Structure formats: C-alpha cells, structure tokens
Amino acid sequence: xxxxxxxxxxxxxxxxxxxxxxxxxxxxxxxxxxxxxxxxxxxxxxxxxxxxxxxxxxxxxxxxxxxxxxxxxxxxxxxxxxxxxxxxxxxxxxxxxxxxxxxxxxxxxxxxxxxxxxxxxxxxxxxxxxxxxxxxxxxxxxxxx
Numbered sequence: 001x002x003x004x005x006x007x008x009x010x011x012x013x014x015x016x017x018x019x020x021x022x023x024x025x026x027x028x029x030x031x032x033x034x035x036x037x038x039x040x041x042x043x044x045x046x047x048x049x050x051x052x053x054x055x056x057x058x059x060x061x062x063x064x065x066x067x068x069x070x071x072x073x074x075x076x077x078x079x080x081x082x083x084x085x086x087x088x089x090x091x092x093x094x095x096x097x098x099x100x101x102x103x104x105x106x107x108x109x110x111x112x113x114x115x116x117x118x119x120x121x122x123x124x125x126x127x128x129x130x131x132x133x134x135x136x137x138x139x140x141x142x143x144x145x
Contacts (some may be wrong), residue, residue, distance in 0.1 A: 003053070003086045008043035016043050019055040023073045024108050026136045042094065046074075046087050053078040056091050060098045068100035073114070084117055092143075103143040110136045 021028040042058040054074035070091045107114045123141035130137045
C-alpha cells in the first residue's frame with residue numbers, strides 16, 4: 001500500500017506529538033510547543049492506509065536564506081519497509097519547492113537507526129550539541145549528495 005502524507009491540522013497535533021515523543025524521548029514536546037511549531041514549520045504525518053507510520057518536520061528557509069531542515073521520523077515497527085525513503089524524498093521535494101538549496105537534518109545521537117538512515121541517504125555530520133539539562137547529544141547533518 002502506498003504511503004499517504006498529509007499536513008497536520010489541529011485534530012492531528014496530538015498524534016504528531018505522540019510520534020515525536022516516542023522517537024525522541026529525551027526531548028519530549030508538550031501540546032503548546034507542538035502548536036507553536038505548527039505556526040512556523042510544516043508538520044506532516046505519514047500513513048499506511050489509516051495506520052500512522054511516522055511524522056516529519058520541514059523548517060522552511062528563512063527569508064533571504066536557502067537552508068531548510070527536514071526531519072523524518074518513522075516508528076520502529078514500520079522501519080525497513082521503504083517508508084523512510086519515500087517520506088524523505090517527498091519532504092526533500094517540498095523543501096526544494098520552497099527554495100532550499102541546502103538541506104539539513106537533526107538526529108538524536110541515541111537513535112542509531114535514524115543516524116544510519118541519514119548517512120545512507122547522503123547526509124554528512126557537521127555539528128553535535130547537547131541541550132541544557134540533557135545528556136544525549138543531537139547531531140546536525142547536511143545533505144551532501
């Protein structure tokens with residue numbers, strides 16, 4: 001069954017948040033944080049039929065800039081089925097349609113599968129940082145190919 005990708009609306013903010021918090025447990029978001037992000041970023045959900053398989057964030061380029069950030073998250077039970085590759089390709093096309101010429105992503109260092117996926121898809125690490133109060137770093141990568 002093909003992957004169906006839809007924009008997040010008010011009724012699906014909670015689902016987007018639940019997926020994010022399951023995959024990024026060291027930096028959980030509360031409902032207000034997700035609602036605020038939805039005003040600045042393009043948040044999407046991916047479904048197989050009616051079953052949610054993941055979510056994504058597209059931080060569009062700022063005015064006068066050409067860098068976008070694309071973060072694709074696929075729930076563990078749906079990985080290694082091609083959903084991540086399909087979702088990433090869709091999100092990259094969206095970022096490029098918004099004028100992005102450089103695309104970055106962010107992966108939690110403890111998410112070994114996510115980091116391997118990013119590296120296998122042409123992303124290259126350029127920074128690591130740990131948020132105040134956290135112990136697990138985030139890894140910033142850019143798309144090199």
